[in-house]
Amino acid sequence: MIEVSRFWRDPALPFVEARCVGDGRKVCYAAHSHESFSIGVITGGRNTYQSGASQVEVSAGSSVLMKPGVVHSCNPIAGQPWSYLMLYVDMPWLQAQGLVLPVQTFSTSPDLYGRLLQLFAELFDNELGDRENRLAQFFSDLPRYLQSATGETHLQHPQLDAAAAFIRAHRADPLSLEDICVACGLSRSYLIRAFRQRFGMTPHSYLLDQRVQQARAQLRKGRAIADVALEAGFADQAHLQRAFKQRLAATPGHYRDTGTLKPSDRPRYLPAAPRGLD
Known part of the structure; x- marks a missing residue:
């Protein structure tokens, strides 16, 4: 039985991180985003996946995909158990491979689900060679596992995009709402309302x-x-602790200190990584 939550990292693959969650009832999120591309599988139960104004129910056998910066949340339905595996891949590595990110946000393809489980098995096996190439091959094959892109309509709003860019550029500074209003040329009330509609959270939450x-x-x-708390613009460690746990359902200490899965931690639903392919 895997732990309620564990992060996985490997110095040999510094551009990728994974998370295994064995009991999603104890890992709940406020709306948040990632700087990396995120892809994962629901391995048990079902949950609600919300991205902007869109909300769907995803269950075991489903895969979810999130582009960087997309505000989202995944939480249990009426206290029902669920479990999942997530993979976070740094954008510079993906861009270096010349890969195009998919438009879809979730899939019920059994082929993609099985392929993702196989990928996790390969990544978690540090005795398996050529894991970086295996990861690159997965992303190269990803489009054929997905349906034809239906396209996303994304209305242009340069001032709101400028507000978001200003926040990103000054995220460690003592930023006020008035600073953001001046930078993008919008009134306080309009900025709060329109920003939330576009990005799924208020400027302060962003x-x-x-x-x-x-x-x-x-x-x-x-x-x-x-040290990290102060450099990131938080008032103190406790402030970071609250914000971090709300968005990642883990404390900063748990996130920092958990590492590579031991063989005994290997999720029981993963297939064995194939041998003899090195």
Whole structure:
């Protein structure tokens, strides 16, 4: 039985991170985003996946895909159990492979589900060679597992996009709502209302989310939590603790200190990684 939640990292693959959650009832999220591309599978139960104004129910056998910056949340339905595996891949690595990210946000394809389980098995097996090439091959094959892209309509709003860019550029600064209004040329009331409609959270929540992302990157390096909190713009370690747990359903310490899965932690639903392919 795997733990309620465990993060996986490997120094040999610094551009990728995974998370195994054995009991999703104990891992609930506020709306948040990631700087990486995220893809994963629901391995048990069912949950509600919300992205912007869209909300769907996903269950075991489903796969979810999230582009960087997409605000989303996944939470249990009426306290029902569910479990999942997620993979977070850094954009510079994906771009270096010349890969095009898919439009779809979820899939019920059994072929994709099985292929993702196989990929997790390969990544978690540190005795298996050529894992980076295996990961690259998966993303190269990904389009054929997905339905034809239906296209996403994304209305242009340069001032709101400028507000978001301003927040990202100044996320560690003592930023006020008035600073953002001046930078994008919008009134306070309009900015709050329109920003939430476009990005799924208020400017303040977006700022906290950006600070959590900065802290997450530094914690992966094993840095002291108090130092990371101040550098990311939080008032203190406790402030980081609250914001981090709301968005990642894990404390900064748990996130920083959990590492590679031991053989005994291997999720029982993973197939064995194939041998003799090195």
